Amino acid sequence: MSDWITLAVxxxxxxxxxxxxxxGDRRAETGRSVINSPLVYTLSIAVYCTAWTxxxxxxxxxxxxxxxxxxxxxxxxxxxxxxxxxxKMVRIARAQRITxxxxxxxxxxxKSGQLAALVTLIAVAAIMPYIALQLKxxxxxxxxxxxxxxxxxxxxxxxxxxxxxxxxxxxxxxxxILFGTRHLDASERHEGMxxxxxxxxxxxxxxxxxxxxxxxxxxxNGPVDLFSQAAEHPGLIKSMGLDAVPGGAxxxxxxxxxxxxxxxxxxxxxxxxxxxxxxxGHLKRASWMFxxxxxxxxxxxxxxxxxxxxxxxxxxxxDSFVLTLPLxxxxxxxxxxxxxxxxAAATGMVIVETIAxxxxxSNHLVMPVLLxxxxxxxxxxxxxxxxxxxxxxxxxLLILLLGYLYHALIGESYSLVTIxxxxxxxxxxxxxxxxxxxxxxxxxxxxxxxxxxxxxxVWAHTLLIPGFAxxxxxxxxxxxxxxxxxxxxxxxxxxxxxxxxxxxxxIFWSLLVNVGLxxxxxxxxxQNSLEQTQAALxxxxxxxxxxxxxxxxGQTTRxxxxxxxxxxxxxxxTHRVFKKFGDTQNPxxxxxxxxxxxxxxxxxxxxxxxxxxxxxRVLINSVVRxxxxxxxxVLSILDTTSQTLEYNKRLEQKSAELVRIGExxxxxxxxxxxxxxxxxxxxxxxxxxxxxPLTSIRAFAEILRDSPTVEPEKQAHFLGVIVKESERLxxxxxxxxxxxxxxxxxxxxxPERLDFKQLTQDSADAITQLYQERQVSLEVDxxxxxxxxxxxxxRLQQVVINLLDNARKFADSNDPQVKLKLQTxxxxxxxxxxxxxxxxxxxxxxxxxxxxxxxxxQHGQGHDKSRPKxxxxxxxxxxxxxxxxxxxxxxxxxxxxKGARLxxxxxxxxxEESSEAPESSQN
Amino acid sequence: MKKPVNQARLIGLxxxxxxxxxxxxxxxxxxxxxxxxxxxxxxxxxxxxxxIGLAAWLLEGSKDE
Numbered sequence: 001m002s003d004w005i006t007l008a009v010x011x012x013x014x015x016x017x018x019x020x021x022x023x024g025d026r027r028a029e030t031g032r033s034v035i036n037s038p039l040v041y042t043l044s045i046a047v048y049c050t051a052w053t054x055x056x057x058x059x060x061x062x063x064x065x066x067x068x069x070x071x072x073x074x075x076x077x078x079x080x081x082x083x084x085x086x087x088k089m090v091r092i093a094r095a096q097r098i099t100x101x102x103x104x105x106x107x108x109x110x111k112s113g114q115l116a117a118l119v120t121l122i123a124v125a126a127i128m129p130y131i132a133l134q135l136k137x138x139x140x141x142x143x144x145x146x147x148x149x150x151x152x153x154x155x156x157x158x159x160x161x162x163x164x165x166x167x168x169x170x171x172x173x174x175x176x177i178l179f180g181t182r183h184l185d186a187s188e189r190h191e192g193m194x195x196x197x198x199x200x201x202x203x204x205x206x207x208x209x210x211x212x213x214x215x216x217x218x219x220x221n222g223p224v225d226l227f228s229q230a231a232e233h234p235g236l237i238k239s240m241g242l243d244a245v246p247g248g249a250x251x252x253x254x255x256x257x258x259x260x261x262x263x264x265x266x267x268x269x270x271x272x273x274x275x276x277x278x279x280x281g282h283l284k285r286a287s288w289m290f291x292x293x294x295x296x297x298x299x300x301x302x303x304x305x306x307x308x309x310x311x312x313x314x315x316x317x318x319d320s321f322v323l324t325l326p327l328x329x330x331x332x333x334x335x336x337x338x339x340x341x342x343x344a345a346a347t348g349m350v351i352v353e354t355i356a357x358x359x360x361x362s363n364h365l366v367m368p369v370l371l372x373x374x375x376x377x378x379x380x381x382x383x384x385x386x387x388x389x390x391x392x393x394x395x396x397l398l399i400l401l402l403g404y405l406y407h408a409l410i411g412e413s414y415s416l417v418t419i420x421x422x423x424x425x426x427x428x429x430x431x432x433x434x435x436x437x438x439x440x441x442x443x444x445x446x447x448x449x450x451x452x453x454x455x456x457x458v459w460a461h462t463l464l465i466p467g468f469a470x471x472x473x474x475x476x477x478x479x480x481x482x483x484x485x486x487x488x489x490x491x492x493x494x495x496x497x498x499x500x501x502x503x504x505x506x507i508f509w510s511l512l513v514n515v516g517l518x519x520x521x522x523x524x525x526x527q528n529s530l531e532q533t534q535a536a537l538x539x540x541x542x543x544x545x546x547x548x549x550x551x552x553x554g555q556t557t558r559x560x561x562x563x564x565x566x567x568x569x570x571x572x573x574t575h576r577v578f579k580k581f582g583d584t585q586n587p588x589x590x591x592x593x594x595x596x597x598x599x600x601x602x603x604x605x606x607x608x609x610x611x612x613x614x615x616x617r618v619l620i621n622s623v624v625r626x627x628x629x630x631x632x633x634v635l636s637i638l639d640t641t642s643q644t645l646e647y648n649k650r651l652e653q654k655s656a657e658l659v660r661i662g663e664x665x666x667x668x669x670x671x672x673x674x675x676x677x678x679x680x681x682x683x684x685x686x687x688x689x690x691x692x693p694l695t696s697i698r699a700f701a702e703i704l705r706d707s708p709t710v711e712p713e714k715q716a717h718f719l720g721v722i723v724k725e726s727e728r729l730x731x732x733x734x735x736x737x738x739x740x741x742x743x744x745x746x747x748x749x750x751p752e753r754l755d756f757k758q759l760t761q762d763s764a765d766a767i768t769q770l771y772q773e774r775q776v777s778l779e780v781d782x783x784x785x786x787x788x789x790x791x792x793x794x795r796l797q798q799v800v801i802n803l804l805d806n807a808r809k810f811a812d813s814n815d816p817q818v819k820l821k822l823q824t825x826x827x828x829x830x831x832x833x834x835x836x837x838x839x840x841x842x843x844x845x846x847x848x849x850x851x852x853x854x855x856x857x858q859h860g861q862g863h864d865k866s867r868p869k870x871x872x873x874x875x876x877x878x879x880x881x882x883x884x885x886x887x888x889x890x891x892x893x894x895x896x897x898k899g900a901r902l903x904x905x906x907x908x909x910x911x912e913e914s915s916e917a918p919e920s921s922q923n
Numbered sequence: 924m925k926k927p928v929n930q931a932r933l934i935g936l937x938x939x940x941x942x943x944x945x946x947x948x949x950x951x952x953x954x955x956x957x958x959x960x961x962x963x964x965x966x967x968x969x970x971x972x973x974x975i976g977l978a979a980w981l982l983e984g985s986k987d988e
Contacts, residue, residue: 241961
């Protein structure tokens with residue numbers, strides 16, 4: 001393919017990228033952020049997938065089986081904890097205006113300038129190979145694309161200006177400068193850059209998926225075809241098992257740990273995850289969407305690797321399978337798409353990484369030196385914000401040129417994935433200081449510093465220096481016999497630990513030393529006051545009130561502060577800070593006033609955003625007189641707030657409890673009142689009921705006593721009335737006694753085995769007379785078999801008759817109907833008595849079983865049509881009896897007759913001995 | 924009503940994922956399929972997607988704090 005077309009496409013792509021970035025920046029300036037969405041945030045995190053993923057995953061899958069997946073399973077684990085852990089980092093970084101991982105670690109350990117510089121140095125050393133890797137990927141992919149079949153060795157003999165990587169580095173450098181250092185923002189956010197990175201993530205995903213679909217469905221007839229062909233290839237049959245993974249099970253776990261830690265600690269990941277986060281709520285969606293992106297971009301890696309191996313010699317190096325597969329098929333456009341995808345992956349990484357590193361270098365390496373030197377020599381009134389940008393631009397170029405040097409000198413001897421893992425292992429050294437510092441208040445700066453140095457040295461010894469030896473810089477004897485011939489110092493088998501893959505080996509020893517030193521020294525060293533405060537602020541980072549505490553108690557004037565900010569941030573940013581505190585039009589008007597502590601805090605934060613926390617602290621200290629920070633006050637604020645919070649929480653719980661108890665008491669009280677009222681009514685009712693028959697008995701008895709001359713027929717009639725009323729009286733008393741017995745639990749029942757069907761029939765017969773008197777039609781529906789239950793026959797009959805009597809009374813007066821039905825229901829017998837009367841409303845259905853309910857009903861209706869149809873005790877007594885017999889009695893909605901339907905349910909009696917015997921013998 | 928994210932559940936899910944992604948559970952699936960290729964990649968992808976689904980369910984069903 002023509003070199004010019006390739007170059008034109010590549011540069012057009014970069015131009016589009018630049019336009020997107022410019023658009024994003026302009027939108028941000030007008031306050032309509034394009035990156036304020038969880039999707040864009042997720043895509044920007046996908047800067048994790050570099051050229052290493054794009055080209056290297058296939059290479060790694062070919063060489064070492066499924067281990068390529070670990071590089072993405074690790075971040076999945078880390079992102080699952082995003083809401084718990086990364087959110088804490090985001091919140092702290094926002095409150096303290098932290099701009100890089102170096103700044104974060106140094107701020108945690110008392111804003112230590114030395115620690116920040118150390119982290120920066122390690123980061124530069126760690127990332128240099130990684131940047132070299134991107135350059136290498138771009139150069140090689142371009143060479144493969146234009147010169148297929150590509151022969152390989154072209155770089156070594158030429159001068160650097162003939163080397164394409166050099167020009168790639170230069171172009172990327174200029175591009176990044178245009179991108180990332182257009183202005184100095186106090187918050188150090190790069191909205192345009194994030195928008196462009198998100199776009200790049202889409203491009204690389206689409207490119208890889210397109211290629212994957214092409215391989216699976218164009219070169220082969222779907223996945224089944226591809227995998228069955230692969231299964232017949234002798235080199236592939238074992239390629240996807242754990243045996244293919246370097247180091248086996250141990251290597252698997254080691255690489256997983258490595259990837260998990262590196263995902264959080266790589267400077268560019270920290271940049272997009274924490275610094276560029278607009279809204280911590282975005283983390284929620286990104287926590288699962290980013291892993292999903294990783295699944296998508298890895299979906300076709302194994303098919304492409306298989307297809308490359310199956311293709312044989314024409315596929316060339318595994319790292320370039322993604323290009324050689326479409327090229328060997330004679331396609332033109334698809335290789336170009338893939339190339340752009342790879343370019344997107346590489347440029348995304350380079351841009352974010354160099355911006356992050358350049359910020360770290362300018363803030364933590366260059367500025368601290370310049371600050372000391374400048375105090376003496378430079379005009380204090382001069383605006384220095386331009387300097388900062390300049391330093392950053394130079395840093396960007398230097399980083400890329402260093403990357404180029406690394407690539408040119410030793411990059412050739414490594415495959416892509418090897419370089420990447422070396423970088424990962426170095427970045428992982430930040431993890432102990434970062435993560436332990438986030439949760440353990442006692443971690444000290446000295447421990448962190450020594451832990452980092454120790455871990456870094458072990459990393460250099462076990463990975464970096466042996467890498468030099470392998471690329472021919474140093475003698476291979478270093479690896480084979482150890483330095484100076486000392487066996488137990490052999491880089492790949494430290495202290496004789498052999499049989500592990502080199503990365504697991506290196507990560508184990510370096511983290512062991514790192515964590516050991518950090519924890520051990522922290523336990524035996526003391527924090528200074530600032531360190532203690534910062535440690536408290538970081539470990540309590542998720543508490544909403546913590547970060548608002550103003551920490552300055554010293555004094556300075558507004559004028560001095562204004563000058564300081566103006567010098568480092570420029571006029572616009574300074575105005576922004578001062579605008580919140582006083583005169584908007586002319587912030588310099590009251591220069592002699594004492595600056596409030598809040599303003600000093602804000603000024604420090606603004607400076608931190610531009611210069612890093614350590615330098616900002618030095619600058620503020622230079623103008624603020626007196627005690628800068630009162631640790632006791634801060635700690636006491638922290639403790640008081642935590643106590644108050646705890647106390648409040650308990651109070652809330654108590655009051656909720658009180659409310660609940662109050663509710664319960666109120667309802668219990670209402671219930672009691674109701675019962676009390678019912679009792680009074682009952683007494684009244686009983687007296688009334690008793691008095692009515694008594695009155696007539698007495699009246700007739702008096703007539704008989706006082707008038708002996710009454711005719712015999714009348715006498716007989718009067719005596720008949722007296723007998724009838726006495727019967728009624730004794731029935732009523734019997735009922736009241738029944739009820740009393742039921743309620744006190746002294747009701748005596750004589751349960752026996754009986755036929756419910758027969759009993760029902762008997763009851764119906766017994767009441768026939770009454771039914772005929774009122775011309776009520778009674779329909780009886782009984783089963784054919786006998787219905788055995790265990791019950792007291794007299795009592796049960798009393799209940800059935802009571803129900804039938806009730807039904808008779810309440811049935812419709814024009815055409816009264818009652819239906820009696822006995823049927824089996826699961827392991828019970830159910831007898832339902834239904835009438836066609838007015839029925840019982842749903843809310844009344846339980847109340848009818850209350851004593852004297854009828855009384856209430858009549859009071860409620862207000863118009864007594866006739867005497868009450870009963871004492872109101874029948875149903876409560878019936879229910880009590882049935883409950884004593886182990887059954888239930890309740891009201892249900894009408895079924896056939898539209899009136900009330902009462903149901904008795906009694907458990908079936910166990911089978912007779914004779915019929916039970918064979919069954920139990922079977923069991 | 925939506926509740927705040929249950930952090931304990933998220934941590935539990937992460938631990939579960941870590942357990943499923945590492946030996947010895949992983950070794951159970953490092954067996955050849957009928958075609959001769961190992962089940963391992965299929966297992967990893969399946970667990971991966973399941974874990975993502977669970978995380979989405981835990982996180983999207985909760986309100987912002």
